[in-house]
Amino acid sequence: MTAPKRIFIDGEAGTTGLQIRERLDGRADVALVSISADDRKNPAAKAGIFENVDLVVLCLPDDAAKESVALADTLGDKAPKILDASTAHRVAPGWTYGFPELCAGQADAIKAASRVGNPGCYATGAIAMLRPLVDAGLVAVDATCAIHAVSGYSGGGKAMIAAYEAGQAAPFELYALGLEHKHIPEIMAYGRLAARPLFVPSVGNFRQGMLVSLPLALESLPGKPTAADLEAALQSHYAGAKYVRVMAPEPGGKLEPQALNNTNDLEIRVYANEAHRQAVVVAKLDNLGKGASGAAVQNLELMLGL
Incomplete structure:
Protein backbone atom coordinates (compact mmCIF):
# COMPACT_ATOMS: atom_id res chain seq x y z
CA MET A 1 0.00 0.00 0.00
CA THR A 2 1.33 3.46 -0.92
CA ALA A 3 2.14 5.64 2.08
CA PRO A 4 -0.20 8.61 2.52
CA LYS A 5 1.04 12.01 1.41
CA ARG A 6 1.90 14.27 4.32
CA ILE A 7 0.27 17.71 4.23
CA PHE A 8 0.75 20.67 6.56
CA ILE A 9 -1.81 23.49 6.54
CA ASP A 10 0.04 26.61 7.65
CA GLY A 11 -2.80 28.71 9.06
CA GLU A 12 -5.24 25.87 9.64
CA ALA A 13 -7.30 27.88 12.16
CA GLY A 14 -8.65 30.29 9.53
CA THR A 15 -11.77 29.80 7.42
CA THR A 16 -9.98 28.38 4.37
CA GLY A 17 -7.65 26.21 6.46
CA LEU A 18 -10.53 24.73 8.42
CA GLN A 19 -12.47 24.02 5.22
CA ILE A 20 -9.49 22.29 3.59
CA ARG A 21 -8.98 20.15 6.68
CA GLU A 22 -12.68 19.23 6.67
CA ARG A 23 -12.51 18.21 3.01
CA LEU A 24 -9.44 16.05 3.61
CA ASP A 25 -10.53 14.55 6.91
CA GLY A 26 -10.85 10.78 6.82
CA ALA A 37 -0.28 26.79 18.95
CA ASP A 38 2.92 27.84 20.74
CA ASP A 39 5.05 27.04 17.68
CA ARG A 40 2.95 28.61 14.94
CA LYS A 41 5.32 31.58 14.72
CA ASN A 42 8.49 29.64 15.55
CA PRO A 43 10.59 29.44 12.35
CA ALA A 44 12.69 26.51 13.59
CA ALA A 45 9.62 24.45 14.47
CA LYS A 46 7.99 25.26 11.13
CA ALA A 47 11.18 24.39 9.24
CA GLY A 48 11.22 21.01 10.97
CA ILE A 49 7.70 20.33 9.74
CA PHE A 50 8.41 21.67 6.24
CA GLU A 51 11.30 19.21 5.89
CA ASN A 52 9.08 16.24 6.70
CA VAL A 53 5.96 16.82 4.62
CA ASP A 54 5.20 16.47 0.93
CA LEU A 55 3.17 19.67 0.60
CA VAL A 56 2.41 22.81 2.58
CA VAL A 57 -0.81 24.76 2.08
CA LEU A 58 -0.45 28.41 3.07
CA CYS A 59 -3.66 29.88 4.51
CA LEU A 60 -2.04 33.05 5.78
CA PRO A 61 -2.03 36.82 5.23
CA ASP A 62 0.17 37.82 2.30
CA ASP A 63 3.18 38.94 4.35
CA ALA A 64 3.14 35.79 6.48
CA ALA A 65 2.82 33.65 3.32
CA LYS A 66 5.92 35.32 1.89
CA GLU A 67 7.78 34.59 5.12
CA SER A 68 6.83 30.91 4.93
CA VAL A 69 7.98 30.71 1.31
CA ALA A 70 11.28 32.36 2.26
CA LEU A 71 11.66 29.77 5.02
CA ALA A 72 11.02 26.94 2.53
CA ASP A 73 13.62 28.45 0.20
CA THR A 74 16.29 27.88 2.85
CA LEU A 75 15.63 24.12 2.85
CA GLY A 76 16.98 23.35 -0.61
CA ASP A 77 16.15 19.81 -1.73
CA LYS A 78 14.23 19.21 1.50
CA ALA A 79 11.67 21.92 0.70
CA PRO A 80 8.09 20.71 0.23
CA LYS A 81 5.76 21.61 -2.58
CA ILE A 82 3.76 24.75 -1.72
CA LEU A 83 0.17 25.67 -2.48
CA ASP A 84 -0.44 29.30 -1.50
CA ALA A 85 -4.05 30.31 -0.84
CA SER A 86 -3.10 33.95 -0.22
CA THR A 87 -2.84 36.70 -2.83
CA ALA A 88 0.93 36.90 -2.47
CA HIS A 89 2.09 34.69 -5.36
CA ARG A 90 -0.80 34.41 -7.83
CA VAL A 91 0.97 36.46 -10.49
CA ALA A 92 4.53 35.98 -9.22
CA PRO A 93 7.24 34.67 -11.58
CA GLY A 94 7.95 30.99 -11.07
CA TRP A 95 4.50 30.22 -9.70
CA THR A 96 1.81 28.24 -11.53
CA TYR A 97 -1.77 29.49 -11.41
CA GLY A 98 -4.05 26.96 -9.77
CA PHE A 99 -7.05 27.04 -12.10
CA PRO A 100 -6.80 23.66 -13.88
CA GLU A 101 -9.55 24.57 -16.36
CA LEU A 102 -7.80 27.77 -17.47
CA CYS A 103 -6.55 26.39 -20.79
CA ALA A 104 -5.25 23.23 -22.40
CA GLY A 105 -2.25 21.96 -20.45
CA GLN A 106 -2.90 23.91 -17.25
CA ALA A 107 -3.78 20.82 -15.20
CA ASP A 108 -0.55 19.18 -16.37
CA ALA A 109 1.39 22.32 -15.45
CA ILE A 110 -0.07 22.15 -11.92
CA LYS A 111 0.87 18.46 -11.68
CA ALA A 112 4.48 19.31 -12.51
CA ALA A 113 4.71 22.44 -10.35
CA SER A 114 6.36 22.80 -6.97
CA ARG A 115 4.80 26.23 -6.32
CA VAL A 116 1.12 26.88 -7.10
CA GLY A 117 -0.99 29.96 -6.34
CA ASN A 118 -4.57 29.08 -5.47
CA PRO A 119 -6.94 31.51 -7.25
CA GLY A 120 -9.06 34.18 -5.60
CA CYS A 121 -12.80 33.55 -5.40
CA TYR A 122 -13.97 36.50 -7.51
CA ALA A 123 -11.09 35.95 -9.91
CA THR A 124 -12.12 32.33 -10.43
CA GLY A 125 -15.58 33.37 -11.61
CA ALA A 126 -14.32 36.25 -13.73
CA ILE A 127 -11.53 34.30 -15.42
CA ALA A 128 -13.79 31.31 -16.00
CA MET A 129 -15.98 33.55 -18.17
CA LEU A 130 -13.37 35.81 -19.73
CA ARG A 131 -10.59 33.44 -20.75
CA PRO A 132 -12.66 31.29 -23.16
CA LEU A 133 -14.23 34.37 -24.76
CA VAL A 134 -10.90 36.16 -25.18
CA ASP A 135 -9.23 33.01 -26.52
CA ALA A 136 -12.09 32.61 -29.03
CA GLY A 137 -11.70 36.22 -30.19
CA LEU A 138 -15.19 37.18 -28.99
CA VAL A 139 -13.92 39.65 -26.38
CA ALA A 140 -11.01 41.86 -27.38
CA VAL A 141 -7.84 41.72 -25.30
CA ASP A 142 -7.90 45.51 -24.98
CA ALA A 143 -11.60 45.70 -24.06
CA THR A 144 -12.49 47.55 -20.87
CA CYS A 145 -14.80 45.08 -19.15
CA ALA A 146 -17.19 45.71 -16.28
CA ILE A 147 -17.42 42.89 -13.76
CA HIS A 148 -19.98 42.83 -10.96
CA ALA A 149 -20.06 40.29 -8.14
CA VAL A 150 -21.79 39.41 -4.90
CA SER A 151 -20.42 37.05 -2.26
CA GLY A 152 -21.56 35.58 0.99
CA TYR A 153 -19.98 37.17 4.04
CA SER A 154 -17.76 34.15 4.86
CA GLY A 155 -15.19 35.42 2.35
CA GLY A 156 -14.65 38.65 4.29
CA GLY A 157 -12.58 37.39 7.20
CA LYS A 158 -13.22 36.94 10.91
CA ALA A 159 -14.39 40.50 11.63
CA MET A 160 -16.97 40.50 8.84
CA ILE A 161 -18.22 37.03 9.77
CA ALA A 162 -18.62 38.08 13.40
CA ALA A 163 -20.48 41.27 12.43
CA TYR A 164 -22.96 39.45 10.20
CA GLU A 165 -23.55 36.61 12.60
CA ALA A 166 -24.16 39.14 15.40
CA GLY A 167 -26.70 40.97 13.25
CA GLN A 168 -24.54 44.11 13.23
CA ALA A 169 -23.76 44.35 9.50
CA ALA A 170 -25.66 45.86 6.60
CA PRO A 171 -27.95 43.47 4.68
CA PHE A 172 -26.04 44.32 1.49
CA GLU A 173 -23.14 46.58 0.65
CA LEU A 174 -20.78 47.47 -2.16
CA TYR A 175 -17.14 47.64 -1.18
CA ALA A 176 -13.65 48.17 -2.66
CA LEU A 177 -15.01 51.30 -4.33
CA GLY A 178 -11.50 52.69 -4.51
CA LEU A 179 -11.26 50.27 -7.48
CA GLU A 180 -8.12 48.59 -6.16
CA HIS A 181 -9.42 45.13 -5.30
CA LYS A 182 -6.61 42.62 -4.83
CA HIS A 183 -8.04 40.17 -7.37
CA ILE A 184 -7.69 42.56 -10.33
CA PRO A 185 -4.07 41.62 -11.21
CA GLU A 186 -4.88 37.93 -11.60
CA ILE A 187 -8.10 38.68 -13.50
CA MET A 188 -6.04 40.67 -15.98
CA ALA A 189 -3.17 38.19 -16.17
CA TYR A 190 -5.18 35.01 -16.62
CA GLY A 191 -8.26 36.52 -18.26
CA ARG A 192 -5.79 37.87 -20.85
CA LEU A 193 -6.99 41.46 -20.46
CA ALA A 194 -4.64 44.27 -21.43
CA ALA A 195 -7.03 46.92 -20.07
CA ARG A 196 -7.87 47.15 -16.38
CA PRO A 197 -11.46 45.97 -15.78
CA LEU A 198 -14.00 47.91 -13.74
CA PHE A 199 -14.60 45.45 -10.91
CA VAL A 200 -17.39 46.15 -8.40
CA PRO A 201 -17.73 43.52 -5.63
CA SER A 202 -20.43 43.37 -2.99
CA VAL A 203 -21.38 41.29 0.02
CA GLY A 204 -24.82 40.03 1.02
CA ASN A 205 -26.34 38.76 4.23
CA PHE A 206 -25.84 35.05 3.50
CA ARG A 207 -22.93 32.93 4.65
CA GLN A 208 -21.56 31.51 1.42
CA GLY A 209 -22.17 31.41 -2.31
CA MET A 210 -21.18 33.76 -5.12
CA LEU A 211 -22.34 35.23 -8.42
CA VAL A 212 -19.93 37.00 -10.77
CA SER A 213 -21.45 38.72 -13.80
CA LEU A 214 -19.97 40.07 -17.02
CA PRO A 215 -22.33 42.40 -18.97
CA LEU A 216 -21.60 42.62 -22.70
CA ALA A 217 -22.89 44.84 -25.52
CA LEU A 218 -22.91 42.34 -28.37
CA GLU A 219 -22.62 44.95 -31.12
CA SER A 220 -19.37 46.22 -29.61
CA LEU A 221 -17.70 42.80 -29.56
CA PRO A 222 -15.43 41.55 -32.35
CA GLY A 223 -17.53 39.92 -35.05
CA LYS A 224 -20.75 41.06 -33.34
CA PRO A 225 -21.54 37.58 -31.96
CA THR A 226 -24.87 36.25 -30.78
CA ALA A 227 -25.49 34.86 -27.32
CA ALA A 228 -25.38 31.40 -28.93
CA ASP A 229 -21.83 32.17 -30.14
CA LEU A 230 -20.76 33.07 -26.61
CA GLU A 231 -22.30 29.89 -25.21
CA ALA A 232 -20.70 27.75 -27.92
CA ALA A 233 -17.24 29.13 -27.13
CA LEU A 234 -17.74 28.45 -23.44
CA GLN A 235 -19.07 24.94 -24.11
CA SER A 236 -16.10 24.16 -26.32
CA HIS A 237 -13.60 25.40 -23.73
CA TYR A 238 -15.08 23.35 -20.88
CA ALA A 239 -15.94 20.19 -22.80
CA GLY A 240 -15.03 17.28 -20.54
CA ALA A 241 -14.34 19.44 -17.47
CA LYS A 242 -15.32 17.77 -14.21
CA TYR A 243 -16.08 20.84 -12.12
CA VAL A 244 -16.98 23.62 -14.58
CA ARG A 245 -20.24 23.39 -16.53
CA VAL A 246 -21.98 25.66 -19.01
CA MET A 247 -25.70 25.63 -18.27
CA ALA A 248 -28.82 26.87 -20.00
CA PRO A 249 -30.14 30.12 -18.49
CA GLU A 250 -32.74 29.59 -15.82
CA PRO A 251 -36.25 30.79 -16.72
CA GLY A 252 -37.69 33.88 -15.12
CA GLY A 253 -34.59 36.03 -15.41
CA LYS A 254 -33.42 35.33 -11.85
CA LEU A 255 -30.39 33.56 -10.40
CA GLU A 256 -29.57 32.87 -6.76
CA PRO A 257 -26.02 32.39 -5.42
CA GLN A 258 -26.17 29.48 -2.96
CA ALA A 259 -27.09 26.33 -4.91
CA LEU A 260 -23.48 25.17 -5.30
CA ASN A 261 -22.49 25.61 -1.66
CA VAL A 280 -24.86 39.01 -19.30
CA VAL A 281 -22.59 36.05 -18.65
CA VAL A 282 -22.86 34.81 -15.05
CA ALA A 283 -20.65 32.46 -13.07
CA LYS A 284 -22.05 30.78 -9.96
CA LEU A 285 -19.77 29.13 -7.39
CA ASP A 286 -19.22 28.62 -3.70
CA ASN A 287 -16.74 31.25 -2.55
CA LEU A 288 -15.49 28.70 0.00
CA GLY A 289 -15.50 25.84 -2.55
CA LYS A 290 -14.22 26.42 -6.08
CA GLY A 291 -13.38 29.90 -4.80
CA ALA A 292 -11.06 28.69 -2.02
CA SER A 293 -10.82 25.33 -0.23
CA GLY A 294 -12.41 23.17 -2.93
CA ALA A 295 -9.96 24.55 -5.48
CA LEU A 306 -3.77 11.66 -5.78
Missing part, protein backbone atom coordinates in the same frame (compact mmCIF):
# COMPACT_ATOMS: atom_id res chain seq x y z
CA ARG A 27 -9.00 10.25 3.55
CA ALA A 28 -6.59 7.32 3.59
CA ASP A 29 -4.28 8.82 0.95
CA VAL A 30 -3.30 11.88 3.01
CA ALA A 31 -1.95 12.44 6.51
CA LEU A 32 -2.49 15.90 7.99
CA VAL A 33 0.36 17.26 10.09
CA SER A 34 -0.28 19.99 12.67
CA ILE A 35 1.85 22.37 14.71
CA SER A 36 1.24 23.38 18.30
CA ASN A 262 -20.25 22.87 -0.24
CA THR A 263 -19.19 21.72 -3.71
CA ASN A 264 -16.21 22.41 -5.96
CA ASP A 265 -18.53 23.15 -8.89
CA LEU A 266 -18.78 26.27 -11.02
CA GLU A 267 -21.63 26.96 -13.44
CA ILE A 268 -21.71 29.51 -16.26
CA ARG A 269 -24.86 30.82 -17.92
CA VAL A 270 -25.42 33.28 -20.75
CA TYR A 271 -28.49 35.49 -20.44
CA ALA A 272 -29.31 37.66 -23.43
CA ASN A 273 -31.80 39.96 -25.12
CA GLU A 274 -31.04 39.67 -28.83
CA ALA A 275 -33.51 42.42 -29.70
CA HIS A 276 -31.36 44.86 -27.71
CA ARG A 277 -28.11 42.99 -28.54
CA GLN A 278 -27.17 42.73 -24.89
CA ALA A 279 -25.95 39.79 -22.84
CA ALA A 296 -7.10 23.98 -3.02
CA VAL A 297 -7.99 20.31 -2.64
CA GLN A 298 -8.31 19.94 -6.42
CA ASN A 299 -4.86 21.50 -6.83
CA LEU A 300 -3.12 19.49 -4.12
CA GLU A 301 -4.55 16.29 -5.60
CA LEU A 302 -2.94 17.22 -8.91
CA MET A 303 0.34 18.25 -7.27
CA LEU A 304 0.60 15.02 -5.27
CA GLY A 305 -0.76 12.64 -7.90
